[in-house]
């Protein structure tokens with residue numbers, strides 16, 4: 001019995017990402033265009049790191065970024081960052097429209113601030129009514145849980161906020177508090193919106209002094225990497241699953257093949273060693 005092409009195609013397993021072979025191929029092409037553009041986004045090629053990157057606990061990650069080393073992490077998908085970028089643009093429009101509706105300049109959106117001569121950045125929101133600097137974060141469930149935990153957000157988020165706060169103070173504007181507004185990325189409603197805040201105190205200046213000192217140390221490693229006087233894995237690291245997964249240098253296989261990238265939390269000697 002001969003099988004017709006239609007019968008053959010009908011018996012084939014359903015394509016994963018489309019209703020037909022054409023649709024599946026087209027889904028793959030759409031994905032390739034989206035991820036290709038994300039990789040080329042300016043935030044991925046900067047070498048003067050901004051406030052969002054200086055507070056990482058990992059010297060190796062920050063030094064590698066400063067040196068502009070190539071990305072070796074092909075585990076992380078750019079979609080969360082694409083969604084975050086799009087939501088930030090929408091929120092900026094929303095708060096500007098609120099100013100227009102009220103006839104009052106309460107919210108200042110997407111403003112360049114310079115907390116340090118070499119490390120400027122764009123702050124999401126300044127609320128003149130509350131004298132507060134606000135950073136929007138669009139978070140998955142795991143990150144949201146960490147922000148809600150009693151210890152508050154991870155150090156890098158706190159440092160980022162404090163740097164924006166310092167930048168605004170350097171513009172001559174009062175900053176009473178910094179706030180992280182966490183929006184649920186995967187939920188169907190805004191019920192999970194959560195705000196964490198910190199009232200400004202002199203302890204914040206001490207933390208930022210520590211960050212600037214740490215940044216100078218990391219710059220020395222970046223110089224060594226650029227001069228080929230050191231390799232990435234010579235730089236001290238602080239592996240942490242949530243940090244490593246999104247790190248551009250994460251490559252678990254490097255624990256075994258000694259190739260490029262950082263093994264992160266993977267033990268080069270194998271489990272239990």
Ligand code: SF4
Pocket residue numbers: 058059060061237238239240243244245247248249250251262263264265
């Ligand atoms: S993979 Fe982890 S330990 Fe390695 S550089 Fe990145 S954040 Fe640091």
